[in-house]
Amino acid sequence: MENGQLEFSEDLAVYKMLTEFRVPLFETVLSQIRIPKNSHGLDAGSGIGTFTRMLAEETGEGGHVTGLDISKEFLEYAEHNNNSENLEYIHGDINELPFEDQVFDWIWSVDTIWPGPKELGCPSEEPMGIMNEFYRVLKPGGKMYILYWTSQKLLPGYPILEARLNTTSSATAPFAEGGDPLNHIMNVRNWLKFSGFRDTISRTFLCDINTPLSDNDKKSLSILFDMLWGSAEKELEVMDVQKFKHLCDPSSPENVLNNEGYSGFYTYTMFCGIKK
Numbered sequence: 001m002e003n004g005q006l007e008f009s010e011d012l013a014v015y016k017m018l019t020e021f022r023v024p025l026f027e028t029v030l031s032q033i034r035i036p037k038n039s040h041g042l043d044a045g046s047g048i049g050t051f052t053r054m055l056a057e058e059t060g061e062g063g064h065v066t067g068l069d070i071s072k073e074f075l076e077y078a079e080h081n082n083n084s085e086n087l088e089y090i091h092g093d094i095n096e097l098p099f100e101d102q103v104f105d106w107i108w109s110v111d112t113i114w115p116g117p118k119e120l121g122c123p124s125e126e127p128m129g130i131m132n133e134f135y136r137v138l139k140p141g142g143k144m145y146i147l148y149w150t151s152q153k154l155l156p157g158y159p160i161l162e163a164r165l166n167t168t169s170s171a172t173a174p175f176a177e178g179g180d181p182l183n184h185i186m187n188v189r190n191w192l193k194f195s196g197f198r199d200t201i202s203r204t205f206l207c208d209i210n211t212p213l214s215d216n217d218k219k220s221l222s223i224l225f226d227m228l229w230g231s232a233e234k235e236l237e238v239m240d241v242q243k244f245k246h247l248c249d250p251s252s253p254e255n256v257l258n259n260e261g262y263s264g265f266y267t268y269t270m271f272c273g274i275k276k
């Protein structure tokens with residue numbers, strides 16, 4: 001703490017940008033799934049708490065939402081910036097939830113249960129231990145919502161290059177070539193089924209990205225280009241690498257974000273199930 005101001009890392013600044021960028025999509029999701037008023041829910045992997053606070057608004061004053069995360073820095077930010085009367089943040093690990101059995105009406109988890117190596121920041125190599133924990137802490141009839149960023153079209157005018165970029169390992173990480181297909185996120189309905197949930201469904205939401213792009217949109221898109229494709233270099237032809245660099249370089253006339261008619265989109269897929 002300096003001059004009464006909390007200091008946060010660069011990671012957090014990046015995270016704030018990407019969170020703001022995704023708010024319109026989660027407003028759409030929340031307007032359609034209708035979180036019940038006065039319900040008690042868990043946001044598992046609550047990050048900086050922006051979506052946790054939106055969930056708490058949905059439950060109304062008589063509801064209660066717990067945001068759980070393993071990052072003390074994110075939790076500290078959330079407590080200072082995304083708090084409300086019907087909301088609390090708890091430090092914990094989704095592999096071993098610090099709750100009694102059957103306490104929540106619903107659980108929501110976005111971009112958190114990535115099966116994969118711990119070195120890449122994944123919570124577990126395989127999802128079933130976590131899924132069983134979710135099942136345990138939900139009340140009978142309780143609802144599970146698991147959401148992931150699942151696709152994007154971000155390079156208008158360069159469909160072949162974008163398709164090639166999407167074949168690289170950085171675009172599909174943490175899922176790797178030869179990995180167990182069951183551990184891929186598009187198989188979440190199977191994870192739900194195997195841990196005992198009934199009535200599983202999936203539904204995909206799309207968010208358009210159109211000009212005029214705000215500064216935050218441009219910064220977020222640059223971060224996304226880097227996150228998705230920044231380490232694709234070794235797996236592409238030199239010509240493709242050069243073209244990609246030009247498209248992302250703010251000082252290049254080819255910078256895709258200076259396209260006055262820029263149109264792109266990204267999707268989130270939501271997987272749901274009900275505890276028996």
Ligand SMILES: C[S@@+](CC[C@H](N)C(=O)[O-])C[C@H]1O[C@@H](n2cnc3c(N)ncnc32)[C@H](O)[C@@H]1O
Pocket residue numbers: 019044045046047048051068069070071074092093094095109110111112121122123
């Ligand atoms: C990609 S972020 C998503 C955060 C938030 N749900 C969102 O969409 O903005 C993944 C979050 O999961 C948290 N996380 C990773 N492993 C965890 C674990 N084992 N237990 C609890 N949280 C974990 C990270 O700290 C991070 O906040």
